[in-house]
Amino acid sequence: MIxxxxxxENELEKEGIDNIPSPEDEIVCPNCHRTEKKDDxxxxxxxxxxxxxxxxxxxxxxxxxxxxxxxxxxxxxxxxLSFPGYKEKLxxxxxxxxxxxSVITGxxxxxxxxxxxxxxxxxxxxxxxxxxxxxxxxxxxEFALSNRLPVIGFTASGGxxxxxxxxxxMQMAKVSGAVKRHxxxxxxxxxxxxxxxxxxxxxxxxxxxxxxLSEPGALIGFAGKRVIEQTTKKELPRGFQKAEFLLKCxxxxxxxxRKDLKYTLKEILILHGINKEH
Amino acid sequence: MNAYEKVRTARSSDxxxxxxxxxxxxSSFIEFHGDRRAKDDGAIVSGIASLNxxxxxxxxxxxxxxxxxxxxxxxxxxSPEGYRKALRLMKQAEKFGRPVITFxxxxxxxxxxxxxxxxxxxxxxVNLMEMMDLNVPILSVLIxxxxxxxxxxxxxxxxxxxLENAVYSVISPExxxxxxxxxxxxxxxxxxxxxxTAEDALSFGLIERIIDENALGTEExxxxxxxxxxxxxxxxxxxxxxxxxxxxRFRAF
Ligand SMILES: [Zn+2]
Numbered sequence: 001m002i003x004x005x006x007x008x009e010n011e012l013e014k015e016g017i018d019n020i021p022s023p024e025d026e027i028v029c030p031n032c033h034r035t036e037k038k039d040d041x042x043x044x045x046x047x048x049x050x051x052x053x054x055x056x057x058x059x060x061x062x063x064x065x066x067x068x069x070x071x072x073x074x075x076x077x078x079x080x081l082s083f084p085g086y087k088e089k090l091x092x093x094x095x096x097x098x099x100x101x102s103v104i105t106g107x108x109x110x111x112x113x114x115x116x117x118x119x120x121x122x123x124x125x126x127x128x129x130x131x132x133x134x135x136x137x138x139x140x141x142e143f144a145l146s147n148r149l150p151v152i153g154f155t156a157s158g159g160x161x162x163x164x165x166x167x168x169x170m171q172m173a174k175v176s177g178a179v180k181r182h183x184x185x186x187x188x189x190x191x192x193x194x195x196x197x198x199x200x201x202x203x204x205x206x207x208x209x210x211x212x213l214s215e216p217g218a219l220i221g222f223a224g225k226r227v228i229e230q231t232t233k234k235e236l237p238r239g240f241q242k243a244e245f246l247l248k249c250x251x252x253x254x255x256x257x258r259k260d261l262k263y264t265l266k267e268i269l270i271l272h273g274i275n276k277e278h
Numbered sequence: 279m280n281a282y283e284k285v286r287t288a289r290s291s292d293x294x295x296x297x298x299x300x301x302x303x304x305s306s307f308i309e310f311h312g313d314r315r316a317k318d319d320g321a322i323v324s325g326i327a328s329l330n331x332x333x334x335x336x337x338x339x340x341x342x343x344x345x346x347x348x349x350x351x352x353x354x355x356x357s358p359e360g361y362r363k364a365l366r367l368m369k370q371a372e373k374f375g376r377p378v379i380t381f382x383x384x385x386x387x388x389x390x391x392x393x394x395x396x397x398x399x400x401x402x403x404v405n406l407m408e409m410m411d412l413n414v415p416i417l418s419v420l421i422x423x424x425x426x427x428x429x430x431x432x433x434x435x436x437x438x439x440x441l442e443n444a445v446y447s448v449i450s451p452e453x454x455x456x457x458x459x460x461x462x463x464x465x466x467x468x469x470x471x472x473x474x475t476a477e478d479a480l481s482f483g484l485i486e487r488i489i490d491e492n493a494l495g496t497e498e499x500x501x502x503x504x505x506x507x508x509x510x511x512x513x514x515x516x517x518x519x520x521x522x523x524x525x526x527r528f529r530a531f
Contacts, residue, residue: 083471085458131531138529160426162449162458165473166484169426169448170531173434176406177525184411200448202399203387203427208407222399222427223389227453231389241394249395 027053031217044258052215052258054195056097057104057119060154064262065108065117072105072139075132079163086163089125097123102157103133105140107149111266112276116144118153122196126158129201133161134171137205141178141189150188150274152265155206159199172204179208188272190265193220193243193252207251211268213261214243214252279443281469285451287443288422289385294495295354296323296338296381299421302500303507304329304336312363316396319360320350321388324367326376330508335371337364337432338381341422354423355388358401361431365405368412377415377511380432385450387428402431409434410528413521415514417507419489420444420476436514436524439487440476441494446485447474484531 025038031051043063045053061068077100079086094100102124108117118137120127137153144151160168182189191209195218202222206212214220221241229236239245246252256264279287287293300307304327312318324337341354356364364380371378387398409416418435424446440446449457451469456462479485489506493499514520 081471081473134531160448162454162472165448165471166446166479167482167531169430170484170528172403172427173406173410173430173528174531176403176434177410177528180407180411181525183407200427203402203431204406205403207397207400207403221394222387222402223394227389228391228394232391234391236391240391249397251397251400 029053046258050216050257052195052217054122054156056123057099057121057154057156060119061104061106061108061117063258064265065110065115068106068108068117070104070106071143072136073100075135076100077130077132077164080131080167081163081165083163083165089163093124097121099124101132101136102127102129102161103136105136109277110152110262110269113266113269113274114149114277115269115274116140116147116149116151118151120154120156120194120201122156122158122194125161126196127156127201128158128161128168129171130161130164130168131171134168134174137175138171138178141175141182144187145178145182145185148185148187150190150269150272151182152190152192153205153209154192154194155197155201156194157197157199157201157206159201169200172200175205176208179205183208183210188269188274190268192256192261193218195219198222198224212251212253213264214246214255215261216243216255216257218243220246220252280466281445281472281475282451282466284443284475285423285445285465285469288445291343293422295343296340296383296421298495299381299419299500299503300327300336300338302497303504304334307336310367313359313366315359315362317357317359319352319357319363321352321354321356321384322360322363324364329379329504329511332508332511333374333376334511335367335376335378336381337367337378339384339429339432341383352388354384355386356384356428356431357388357390357393358396358398361387361398361401361405364432365401365408368409372413375414377417377515378412378435379507379511380416380418380435382418382420382424382429382432383422384425384428385423386425387431402427405431406434410525411521415511415520416524417510417514419503419507420446420485425450434524434528436520436527437487437510438485439489440479440485441489442476442491444476445474446476446479447472 032049307327342348342351416435451465454468
């Protein structure tokens with residue numbers, strides 16, 4: 001077992017940043033407890049201690065890319081199984097995240113290079129993947145294949161959306177098939193794992209990229225911590241399932257600070273011979 | 279039977295486990311061990327065999343019957359090494375043009391510290407990708423529990439069949455109840471909501487066939503299943519575009 005030295009986890013971290021009471025223009029860092037002015041952590045929403053606050057899907061689209069042009073937004077989730085409470089949860093998620101789904105897809109430019117992009121939205125039902133999320137990502141890879149574009153994706157997900165039953169599980173296979181076809185054509189897929197990436201997303205397209213990058217400190221795993229503790233009756237090592245842990249285990253190519261991400265993506269694209277449009 | 283009764287039937291220790299299927303459906307089964315990376319996972323049994331004279335690759339999740347066997351099989355919860363062993367055998371099948379038949383029976387992939395350290399998610403992900411692209415026919419039979427990604431990692435197939443009392447679900451009814459209803463005792467309600475029975479899966483077009491459990495575990499049962507499997511493999515083979523159709527099969531969901 002690998003041991004890591006981490007700051008002790010504290011109550012704030014367990015409860016999540018949403019529960020921390022603070023004035024509108026201030027934010028408490030769950031890692032170092034410093035109170036920061038929201039304006040001071042901009043533009044990358046990172047604390048001076050290195051903590052990366054969660055970003056919304058659309059914030060990422062504008063932070064790292066230009067000319068984000070959204071596609072497939074006409075797809076909307078429906079309550080096919082008449083699952084108790086699902087309709088209400090969808091409505092709440094739409095209000096909370098200002099998005100229609102847990103992922104947005106489209107094309108964007110980075111340093112003059114056109115790429116297909118997806119960004120998962122953790123505020124939308126914990127970024128869970130149902131039919132529509134799977135469909136949008138599948139269509140994105142198919143579009144990228146026919147237009148010979150690289151794909152850059154940002155994952156943030158609690159896994160499959162159980163309110164859609166087996167259909168949500170099948171999305172893992174569906175997306176994987178599209179990733180494979182894109183890959184077989186010699187095209188590049190880069191994924192950036194962000195906090196949190198777990199369950200069915202980890203067990204599919206999060207781990208299928210040619211190059212797997214991660215934000216520092218992101219939670220990345222297959223099974224949930226509580227499930228593992230219940231199954232094994234063992235205490236989990238410090239830093240378990242953090243990006244740094246996954247890197248040491250050999251499942252991540254590189255951990256990249258947000259301020260360096262655009263540059264890193266650009267360099268990788270150039271080394272893969274991606275042409276500039278202008 | 280209601281959905282939760284089906285779940286309990288699917289989990290019952292009275293049901294034949296994967297090895298019974300392997301031993302009764304095929305002849306000259308030779309088990310091949312190990313992922314050639316780290317270890318041999320007892321939860322996955324795999325090898326080559328003859329199906330009425332046709333060489334095939336067989337991969338199964340085995341739960342074990344006695345207490346000692348169950349420990350050795352990790353109760354049918356496969357580790358990353360198990361999925362990697364399965365993939366090794368599938369790529370071998372592809373090289374030699376052998377159809378792949380899988381028997382799935384798991385409450386889910388193993389949730390342990392070591393499984394995470396060795397990439398349970400990565401192992402499943404790679405299987406999904408590679409099975410979608412495998413250039414030989416694949417037939418999967420869910421014989422008991424089809425637990426989420428751990429089951430899907432062996433069920434990306436041209437045809438997926440379920441025994442009439444098998445279940446296939448994105449999450450266990452207990453897990454669903456404790457997350458959504460904040461009460462694991464509401465598993466019965468959760469089982470209904472999840473639509474996890476073979477009839478449900480068939481009605482959504484997620485599986486092709488339900489296997490009648492009449493005389494389950496007897497010679498008659500296995501002979502009947504053997505001839506159905508043989509017929510189906512031959513019919514997949516006849517379809518030149520089966521790989522394309524496998525993509526379309528999952529693309530439709
Ligand atoms: Zn801080």
